[in-house]
Amino acid sequence: MAPNPARACRRRRSAQWRSARGWRRVTTSPRGPDGRPLKVRVKKSRGRTTSSQKWLQRQLNDPYVARAQREGWRSRAAFKLIELDEKAKILRRGLRIVDLGAAPGGWSQVAAKKIGLEEGQGKIVAIDLLEIDPIPGVTFAQMDFLTPEAPGRLMxxxxxxxxxxMSDMAANTTGHKKTDHLRIVGLVELAAEFARxxxxxxxTFLAKVIQGGTEGTLLGDLKRxxxxxxxxxPAASRADSAExxxxxxxxxxxxxxxAAEPAPGDADEAASPG
Ligand SMILES: C[S@@+](CC[C@H](N)C(=O)[O-])C[C@H]1O[C@@H](n2cnc3c(N)ncnc32)[C@H](O)[C@@H]1O
Known part of the structure; x- marks a missing residue:
């Protein structure tokens, strides 16, 4: 029988629903001749809600997650780029784009559609720490943007x-506000340097920052x-997030x-008396 994507999606969401509400799957033995359990029970777990359950609860209550699944976008982040583009008209046919922090691929999907990548127009190169399922026409490298080889490889x-x-890169949060802030600022500064x-x-340069993250040096350099x-x-960016x-x-x-960057050796020359 041909797989039914709508049914698979319903089944997945119902499994997510159970998990988010603290239900866990209990598989009884013995197993049947085909190796599958004879009976599967779902039981409510005791104790406090785990962070992954909280994450799932948020996902299930999030209209953008359901809409992304319905419309075939790989992430809810796709709507952020759609909205940014509606507001600022940044995507046009034939553009050449670098997508930093691309996984699972929502932004690349949106950009590919807008620039006409499947009709042979424009170009998208993308990078992430994580692997992504291929997107037709997108050239992807699984690597850390912070490694010295990454900019050269992308070029x-x-x-x-x-x-x-465009950079939607976000470092894993540590829970320590100041550390998290510094990490994301570091990523944006490097992305801006690469953009130059x-x-x-x-x-155009587009990057995720957190409130207060583009003050000081970064903002000054961008203005220059x-x-x-x-x-x-964007509305798709969670209201309780500082992003x-x-x-x-x-x-x-x-x-x-x-011209604004001192060339290597300039400082020495300026300092040397002769
Ligand atoms: C919010 S997600 C991006 C979502 C993506 N824009 C989309 O539409 O599907 C942030 C991504 O940044 C990636 N990332 C974080 N630090 C990175 C780094 N140093 N190098 C490459 N990717 C990085 C993470 O692996 C993660 O997949």
Whole structure:
């Protein structure tokens, strides 16, 4: 019998529903001749709600999760990019895009559709620590963006300049607010540095930050290198989360960004009397 995706989806959601409410599966023995349990009981677990149950409860109560499943997006994050694009018109046919922190692939799916990737237009290169199921036309590398080889590898995959560098990277949270804040700021700073290396003049940089995360040096550098900076909080971004997106448009070009960076050795020359 052909698999029925709607039925599989219903079954998965009902399993999630049971798990989120503290039900756990108990498999009785003996097993039948086909190795499957003769009886499967579902029992309510005692004790406090675990963090994974809380996560599941949030998922089940989240309209974007259900909508993503219905519409075939790999993540609820897809709606954030859809909304950012509705507000700021960042995706156009034929664009060359770098997607940083791409897994499970929602943003790449949205971007691929908008730029006409399946019709042979534009290009998307993507990177993540995690593996993703292939997306037609998207060139993906499973690697840590923080490793020194990552920027070079991405540039090689891209084979030219980019029109848009987008980063939805989020480091695993530790629960320690200050550490989490510093980690995400570190990721955005590196992503912005990479954007300066690969963007064509007029290009766009979009990145997830957390409130207060684009103040100081990062914001100053972005203002110097891009014509316009905006902060946007899409409705799909959870209200109780401090995340928001910084959108920098109108890249002024590498020459300017490079001129602002002291070249290696400049400091020594300036300091040397002769
Ligand atoms: C919120 S998810 C991205 C969701 C994605 N935009 C989508 O639409 O499906 C954040 C991703 O950032 C990735 N990430 C975090 N740190 C990273 C790093 N140093 N290098 C590469 N990916 C990283 C995580 O593995 C995770 O998959």
């Amino acid at each position: 090689e995959m891209l084979g030219g300049q980019a029109d848009l560098v 290396q690969v963007l064509a003049p007029g290009g 290198d891009f014509a316009q900076i905006r902060h946007i909080k 928001l997106y910084v959108l920098a448009t109108g890249f002024r070009g590498r020459a300017l960004a490079d």
